[in-house]
Amino acid sequence: MRSLHFSPPLLLLLAALTLQGCAVLQPPAQFYQLEQGRPELPQDDKGPALLLGPLKLADYLLRENLVQRELDDSLSLSQQTRWAGSLQDDVGQLLLRQLAGQLDTSRVALYPDRVGFATEVQVVLNISRLDSGVQQPAVLEAQWRLLDAAGAQRGSRVVRLQAEHGGTVTEQVRAQSQLLQQLAGELASAIKAMPVAEAAPARKPVVSAPPKPPVKSPPVPVLEPATQTEVFRF
Numbered sequence: 001m002r003s004l005h006f007s008p009p010l011l012l013l014l015a016a017l018t019l020q021g022c023a024v025l026q027p028p029a030q031f032y033q034l035e036q037g038r039p040e041l042p043q044d045d046k047g048p049a050l051l052l053g054p055l056k057l058a059d060y061l062l063r064e065n066l067v068q069r070e071l072d073d074s075l076s077l078s079q080q081t082r083w084a085g086s087l088q089d090d091v092g093q094l095l096l097r098q099l100a101g102q103l104d105t106s107r108v109a110l111y112p113d114r115v116g117f118a119t120e121v122q123v124v125l126n127i128s129r130l131d132s133g134v135q136q137p138a139v140l141e142a143q144w145r146l147l148d149a150a151g152a153q154r155g156s157r158v159v160r161l162q163a164e165h166g167g168t169v170t171e172q173v174r175a176q177s178q179l180l181q182q183l184a185g186e187l188a189s190a191i192k193a194m195p196v197a198e199a200a201p202a203r204k205p206v207v208s209a210p211p212k213p214p215v216k217s218p219p220v221p222v223l224e225p226a227t228q229t230e231v232f233r234f
Helices: 008-025 087-103 169-192
Strands: 030-032 050-057 065-069 075-083 108-110 121-133 136-148 153-163
Touching: 030 169, 050 087, 065 121, 065 169, 087 108, 087 121, 087 169, 121 169, 136 169, 153 169
Parallel strands: 030 075, 050 108, 050 121
Antiparallel strands: 065 075, 121 136, 136 153
């Protein structure tokens, strides 16, 4: 039996062709963004000055790959499906635009970008779950708190929202986006119903007393030197 011998250059060429073939067979990555919906733009701009944040996402969501939940509740990552940017920023922008439209206010800011911003309402939000799977519904679990201008808590709630979908990644992302839009609607309703903080009583203006006339001191008698007349006799 005759053995085949390949020269080193030929081996390198075969290895390069093999790697190239593997790269061609691997499908390209697909990138997704949350659907912002079509929130109405503020018209009269009569809503409160709103600060959204701090906004915290669960650690398992802070990655570029989409998380898939399996039937046994385990989580898997796909190298071909990725977020087109930061998921946390995407969530923040979606909620901010939805709240601005539903509250009729353009005075909105996303924490920590609040330089020169006088906050009237602050939303502190913690999202502990936002995922789905081919055979698992989209689920959003979160806890939010509302603070007034003085930093006092005016409301809080723990929510769990769920939506069915068709199974494809596109439909999963759409379902997750709809859950976030639904969350924004609940937040807007809670903000509208938030009790107004009692304003501090107005301080009475301090009226200064009229200046007193200067007290005249009694006149000091002028002492004139006594004149003595001397008589000289010669």
